Amino acid sequence: MKISSRKRLNYFLIEICLIAVSLAMFLPFILAISMSFMGPTEVYSYPPKFLPSSLNFQNYLDALKLVPLGKMLWNSLIVATFITLGKLITGTLAAFAFSSFRFKGKNILFSTLFITLFLPAETVMILPLFMIMSKFGWVNTYWALIIPFTASATNTFLFRQHFMSIPQTLEDAAKIDGATPMQYFFRILIPLSGPMIAGASIINFVYAWNMYLWPLIVTMDDRMKTAQIGVKMLISAESTNNWGVIMAGTLMVAIPTLIIFFLLQDLFVKSLVSSGLKE
Amino acid sequence: MKWGKYTPYLLLIPTFLIIGIFIYWPAVNSFSLSFFKTAPFGQKKIFVGLQNYIDLFTNQTYWNAAKVTLIYVASTVVSVIILGYLIAQLLDNKIFGVKIYRTIIFVPYAISFAIGGALWVFMLNPVAGHINYFLSQITGKNINWLNQTPYALISIIVASIWKMLPFSIIFYLAGLQSISESIIDSSIIDGANTWQRMWRIKFPILSPITFYLVIMNITHSMFESFGIIDIMTKGGPLGSTTTLIYKLYQDAFFFQKTSMAATESVILFIIMSFITFLYFRFGEKKVHYQ
Numbered sequence A: 001m002k003i004s005s006r007k008r009l010n011y012f013l014i015e016i017c018l019i020a021v022s023l024a025m026f027l028p029f030i031l032a033i034s035m036s037f038m039g040p041t042e043v044y045s046y047p048p049k050f051l052p053s054s055l056n057f058q059n060y061l062d063a064l065k066l067v068p069l070g071k072m073l074w075n076s077l078i079v080a081t082f083i084t085l086g087k088l089i090t091g092t093l094a095a096f097a098f099s100s101f102r103f104k105g106k107n108i109l110f111s112t113l114f115i116t117l118f119l120p121a122e123t124v125m126i127l128p129l130f131m132i133m134s135k136f137g138w139v140n141t142y143w144a145l146i147i148p149f150t151a152s153a154t155n156t157f158l159f160r161q162h163f164m165s166i167p168q169t170l171e172d173a174a175k176i177d178g179a180t181p182m183q184y185f186f187r188i189l190i191p192l193s194g195p196m197i198a199g200a201s202i203i204n205f206v207y208a209w210n211m212y213l214w215p216l217i218v219t220m221d222d223r224m225k226t227a228q229i230g231v232k233m234l235i236s237a238e239s240t241n242n243w244g245v246i247m248a249g250t251l252m253v254a255i256p257t258l259i260i261f262f263l264l265q266d267l268f269v270k271s272l273v274s275s276g277l278k279e
Numbered sequence B: 001m002k003w004g005k006y007t008p009y010l011l012l013i014p015t016f017l018i019i020g021i022f023i024y025w026p027a028v029n030s031f032s033l034s035f036f037k038t039a040p041f042g043q044k045k046i047f048v049g050l051q052n053y054i055d056l057f058t059n060q061t062y063w064n065a066a067k068v069t070l071i072y073v074a075s076t077v078v079s080v081i082i083l084g085y086l087i088a089q090l091l092d093n094k095i096f097g098v099k100i101y102r103t104i105i106f107v108p109y110a111i112s113f114a115i116g117g118a119l120w121v122f123m124l125n126p127v128a129g130h131i132n133y134f135l136s137q138i139t140g141k142n143i144n145w146l147n148q149t150p151y152a153l154i155s156i157i158v159a160s161i162w163k164m165l166p167f168s169i170i171f172y173l174a175g176l177q178s179i180s181e182s183i184i185d186s187s188i189i190d191g192a193n194t195w196q197r198m199w200r201i202k203f204p205i206l207s208p209i210t211f212y213l214v215i216m217n218i219t220h221s222m223f224e225s226f227g228i229i230d231i232m233t234k235g236g237p238l239g240s241t242t243t244l245i246y247k248l249y250q251d252a253f254f255f256q257k258t259s260m261a262a263t264e265s266v267i268l269f270i271i272m273s274f275i276t277f278l279y280f281r282f283g284e285k286k287v288h289y290q
Helices: A002-035 A058-066 A069-100 A106-115 A126-136 A142-149 A153-164 A168-176 A181-189 A191-209 A213-218 A227-236 A243-263 A265-276 B007-033 B051-057 B060-091 B098-110 B113-124 B130-139 B149-178 B181-189 B194-205 B207-232 B244-254 B258-286
Strands: B036-038 B045-047
Touching: A002 A243, A002 B060, A002 B098, A002 B113, A002 B149, A058 A069, A058 A243, A069 A106, A069 A142, A069 A153, A069 A181, A069 A191, A069 A227, A069 A243, A069 B007, A106 A153, A106 B007, A126 A142, A126 A213, A126 B007, A126 B244, A126 B258, A142 A213, A142 B007, A153 A191, A153 A265, A168 A181, A181 A191, A191 A243, A191 A265, A213 A227, A213 B207, A213 B244, A227 A243, A227 B113, A227 B207, A243 A265, A243 B098, A243 B113, A265 B098, A265 B149, B007 B036, B007 B258, B036 B051, B036 B258, B051 B060, B051 B258, B060 B098, B060 B149, B060 B207, B060 B244, B098 B149, B113 B130, B113 B149, B113 B207, B149 B207, B181 B194, B194 B207, B207 B244, B207 B258, B244 B258
Parallel strands: none
Antiparallel strands: B036 B045
16 A cells, blocks of 8 residues: 555656656747747737737748748758668668678778768868869759768668568578579568668658758858758848747748658657667 | 679669768868868968968867867766656656657657757747746846857757757667566565666666767767857857867858868867777677667
8 A cells, every 4th residue: 555655656756757858848849839920029028928819820921931941941852852862772782782792892891881980971071072062063052962961871780780680591592593682682672671761761851851061051042052051041031030930930941850750750769779779 | 602793892882982972082181181281362282291280289269169069068968868868767657648758858859950959049039038038037137148158158058958868868768668677677676776776777787878879979969069059159159159060160161261171170080080989999899788
């Protein structure tokens, strides 16, 4: 009896703590959402308001007019989609090489790739990378935003780990049946990797959508910039201090990744963890 | 049995082409640029040996950026590890609504550092923001968070912790849920209380996760901090929030100090290589999953 009442108290305390933590983590979003529906006078009302008096979408329309946010969202969609596709293609192919073949120089090539695992090239090597882009004439184009990020060690290792968990007997059977490597790859490995590919796609898409420093410097024309840079432009735009408009714009940029997160949360979290903890 | 002799090489071409051109080549470029002085106009380059490094290390603003980075990285990483571990403990209970709490707590992970920064710029706004209102109600003070010296860095740190916390929680929670019941049960029989179980049993078991998180969070706060700083303070006031990566950006693209920026890249590269080395030297060995 005593234990159970103590247990109940514990659970009650945990519940309270969790509510407090959830509130702290979510409060900035709640404020942003409610602000995004407020007109300028309401935003500056004192004491500050928590809820808008009406659902007015004017701020969202204004944000789209203040900076070319529509085009920027489109750019982000293109960039994130192609980076994701590129990483899936290069990652699965390289992982197949490392998981199913023995070849000369395998260890050296593997280490060469491994070294880049924690190296965020888009930040550390930003200046020389930019110079290379100028040399290629890629500044201000989708190429510069996409191509340098279409391969990564993380994806290769993630897929390699998964491919190695697929029973060797399948590969042997395919060989006995006379399958070519690419037949085995497309008919067996890829179909067996559905959830892994889905998870990697989500993580890569969110990562690419959220890139900031590189798009900031490699695009000059406003119409080539990505949505993240749109947020910066909104904050520093002339007519600022119209926080309703800024928050509306910010939310529009956040919404795609938030939707992905809410819909595919379990898959997202699972792949994130498995990409981090390589065994 | 042997499959095509050249197939693996063909499979590796796309990956190595990309990392060769866009990681290794710029790395080599940085390195060689750091030994030259470039004239601001024209292509003239003069070999100066280690002069750029000497200039950098005798430069007060560079040391200041290093100090800011150290304070920023240390305080965010330590907070994120401790808070992340504690919150993961809370979420590891079979409790009413735990799935909803989990979803809500993870949300900041899905947005970018830049968006996180924008949300905090609003909340910290001295006129319209909610934080100052409540602060002035309680203390009577009104702080100009983003334009005053200790407060700007504090704001960046708090916003970064908020943004980075879910990452740690996700990994700790996954780790906690993979600890086998029997270990926990036997510790209960041995009379360990919750607190002892948390720090003497679970924490050591999860040490590989902690190690991984420390490394990942160091890289996040060293580099991703760029977005949050650029949105919130632009490195100011008076360089009090200028981290190494922010300084690199300013020198490279604002002040056009090409060789200085290349030298700074090399130093960041060396720091990162050292961290990577530590990870593989000590991290991989310590791994002991059930």
